[in-house]
Amino acid sequence: MRAFIFPGQGSQKIGMGAELAEASAAARDVFGEVDEALKQKLSVLMFGGPEEELTLTENAQPAIMANAIATQRVLARDFGLATNMTADCVAGHSLGEYTALCAVAAFDLATTARLLKLRGQAMQAAVPVGEGAMAALLGADIEKASALAAAAAQGEICEVANDNDPSQVVISGHKGAIERAIALVKDFEIKRGVLLPVSAPFHCSLMQPAADRMAEALAGTLIEAFALPLYANVTAAALTDPDAERALLVEQVTGRVRWRESVLAMRADGVESFVELGGKVVGPMVSRTDKEAQVTSLVTMQDIEAFAKEMT
Structure with missing residues (x-):
């Protein structure tokens, strides 16, 4: 097929x-x-x-x-x-x-x-420009990415947007929450977090x-x-x-x-x-x-x- x-x-x-x-x-x-x-x-x-x-x-x-x-x-x-x-x-x-x-x-x-x-x-x-962001989590599976997103939210939106493959998950939400997530990647055994050059936080609430x-x-x-x-x-x-x-x-x-x-x-x-x-x-x-x-x-x-x- x-x-x-x-x-x-x-x-x-x-x-x-x-x-x-x-x-x-x-x-x-x-x-x-x-x-x-x-x-x-x-x-x-x-x-x-x-x-x-x-x-x-x-x-x-x-x-x-x-x-x-x-x-x-x-x-x-x-x-x-x-x-x-x-x-x-x-x-x-x-x-x-x-x-x-x-x-x-x-x-x-x-x-x-x-x-x-x-x-x-x-x-x-x-979403007004500058208020949202997205990041690719490299070396992350869906479980690690979900846990990281929950920890980084701190009252803001931080959600899994794309479960692309076993080694790449994308998160989306408020800019501050996404920046916190990138700073926390090592704590969740994720190789790297990369801010994506996007104009809005797609695929989140x-x-x-x-x-x-x-x-x-x-x-x-x-x-x-x-x-x-x-x-x-x-x-x-x-x-x-x-x-x-x-x-x-x-x-x-x-x-x-x-x-x-x-x-x-x-x-x-x-x-x-x-x-x-x-x-x-x-x-x-x-x-x-x-x-x-x-x-x-x-x-x-x-x-x-x-x-x-x-x-x-």
């Missing part, structure tokens, strides 16, 4: 998608449709920057999605490898869950772009205002039947029910990204091969979670061509 997986925030970089756009009309169509949906030349920003503008959450989220869906459409249109014929399930890390939903036709491309633009704006606006905005937006958004099962971030389990997923997407804004558990669940359900579309971020997390898993990352046309050759 094979899973198509999709990266989250932090995988954006200047030049993303430019080679695909030059080589494939399928990719150009994706970037053009996203630009039209957002009434913004996002593709110009993706291809040429400036970096500080691309890194803004409201731009990075739809840009990462567009790049991954361009990869998916190149596979389908140029090489005949439609997602529902090539993969058995999908999953995405944080915003990547929206990309995964687009890939299985639950959302159309324009809807996905608009939802992610709104999601980025809502998450940025939820401080994001409730953003969750409320997304609940309102998603209530008025049609979610179609999934072409393939999706492993949801907050449950680490497969689902195909659009109404259940609507609620989970709201919960995801404040909830933990259970990526390590999602990988283990897919493996337990028979997935042997994981193919990351549009990045090289979540694939390595899969490898660190289960060394026996086969992991492929598709970023360039050369990557896509090599994968297509394997499939024929």
Whole structure:
């Protein structure tokens, strides 16, 4: 069995998608449709920057999605490898869950772009700049990270945001609490705490205002039947029910990204091969979670061509 997986925030970089756009009309169509949906030349920003503008959450989220869906459409249109014929399930890390939903036709491309633009704006606006922070805990498992977060909170918010793999957990919350957590890492036998260059404390309870905005937006958004099962971030389990997923997407804004558990669940359900579309971020997390898993990352046309050759 094979899973198509999709990266989250932090995988954006200047030049993303430019080679695909030059080589494939399928990719150009994706970037053009996203630009039209957002009434913004996002593709110009993706291809040429400036970096500080691309890194803004409201731009990075739809840009990462567009790049991954361009990869998916190149596979389908140029090489005949439609997602529902090539993969058995999908999953995405944080915003990547929206990309995964687009890939299985639950959302159309324009809807996905608009939802992610709104999601980025809502998450940025939820907490004043400078009040929140996130940190990656290196050499930490979920038990150590949870204990550290509880000790560092001291009346503030300090929560596990991403359980990425057995050696990396991300915490999120008030800036003071995150700084205390970094100072305490050695006491919890954690190798290192690294402050992340993010503009807001994602996936913690401080994001409730953003969750409320997304609940309102998603209530008025049609979610179609999934072409393939999706492993949801907050449950680490497969689902195909659009109404259940609507609620989970709201919960995801404040909830933990259970990526390590999602990988283990897919493996337990028979997935042997994981193919990351549009990045090289979540694939390595899969490898660190289960060394026996086969992991492929598709970023360039050369990557896509090599994968297509394997499939024929």
